[in-house]
Amino acid sequence: xxxxxxxxRYKITETGRQVTLMCHQTWSHSYMFWYxxxxxxxxxxxxxxxxxxxxxKGEVPDGYVVSRSKTENFPLTLESATRSQTSVYFCxxxxxxxxxxxxxxxxxxxxxxx
Amino acid sequence: xxxVTQMEGPVTLSEEAxxxxxxxxxxxxxxSLFWYVQYPGEGLQLLLKATKADDKGSNxxxxxxxxxETTSFHLEKGSVQVSDSAVYFCALPAxxxxxxxxxxxxGTRLMVKP
Numbered sequence: 001x002x003x004x005x006x007x008x009r010y011k012i013t014e015t016g017r018q019v020t021l022m023c024h025q026t027w028s029h030s031y032m033f034w035y036x037x038x039x040x041x042x043x044x045x046x047x048x049x050x051x052x053x054x055x056x057k058g059e060v061p062d063g064y065v066v067s068r069s070k071t072e073n074f075p076l077t078l079e080s081a082t083r084s085q086t087s088v089y090f091c092x093x094x095x096x097x098x099x100x101x102x103x104x105x106x107x108x109x110x111x112x113x114x
Numbered sequence: 115x116x117x118v119t120q121m122e123g124p125v126t127l128s129e130e131a132x133x134x135x136x137x138x139x140x141x142x143x144x145x146s147l148f149w150y151v152q153y154p155g156e157g158l159q160l161l162l163k164a165t166k167a168d169d170k171g172s173n174x175x176x177x178x179x180x181x182x183e184t185t186s187f188h189l190e191k192g193s194v195q196v197s198d199s200a201v202y203f204c205a206l207p208a209x210x211x212x213x214x215x216x217x218x219x220x221g222t223r224l225m226v227k228p
Binding site: 004031040041042043045048050090092094096097099100102103104105106107108 | 145156215216
């Protein structure tokens, strides 16, 4: 399917476990982003990537790891999940450059850490 | 730094009521401005945008005018429907990164009752 997809859509895990959230886009967009959405905090950027093999930290990167070996995929890993990482996670992508270009968002992954 | 401030919600309206969601920004220069909408259980999607001062963005009956004098980009709709119930985010490009990054407001939840 064309567009941006995330998997799984829902995930329940336990404290201390490793969890990987997947993001895949079919547009070959250069930029990809991971956000978390929490009540009272709006959207906060975790990590972003400008191209394959280029990643950088956002506002709240601690406890997360990303990689981007292929342009279309941008997985987010919680190496040792904590309850504070319970959140809804959104992946987004956009073409490079252009102050007017929009970001396209995936449907989100709701993660619960027990 | 550049920032966006939105009115806190939730905003509860009856169907066919007039809607205003306030958004003010602080920025260097005159950036593009965006409104994104998030319907229940979905990711964000672009609702409308304005690229320069005095521009009016419009889509699906929603409008917002870029007012540099008041540094505002308020979202309006003349007659809301139940299907407009969603969370609305005002956003602008973050400084640097050639417009690839966005700074989001905290979001305003709109609930429309029949």
